[in-house]
Amino acid sequence: MDLDKIGQHICLARKSRKLSQASLGQQLGMSRATISGIENGTVPEIGIRKVLSLCAALGLELVAQEKTRRPTLQQLLKEQQRA
Template sequence: MDEIGQVIRKARKNKKISQENLSAQLKMSRATISGIENGTIPEIGVRKILSICAALGLELFVQEKTKRPTLQQLIKEQRDA
């Protein structure tokens, strides 16, 4: 949710829309918008996220989780190369 919130904040600011204006447009509280952007809301419905994305010209998609290498694996790969 932290990453989603950061993308939402960036898109909102790029469009020069205040949290207050966005919340009024979507009939959500400004505190909800703020909490999503800051990652402080423990649970949020996907419909709210989709509404915010639609209002800001964003899309939400899901992809298979990939396993990220550890720092030690990356260092070893660099040494071996």
């Protein structure tokens, strides 16, 4: 998963909880601009602590796994749901 997709997941989770970027940023000690940049994929690098803080606040889980050549069934189903 790349930074753009991580940002998209964060954005969707924030909106589903009806939180503004400003209120989430205030809760986590981040600026609204930082949250916006992460969500829009315009931040060239994101510190892992920021990502973990955002995930924890939004009920998301960051998972590291081996990269596979072929997508898993779960990945294909997720892609199909997004389309």
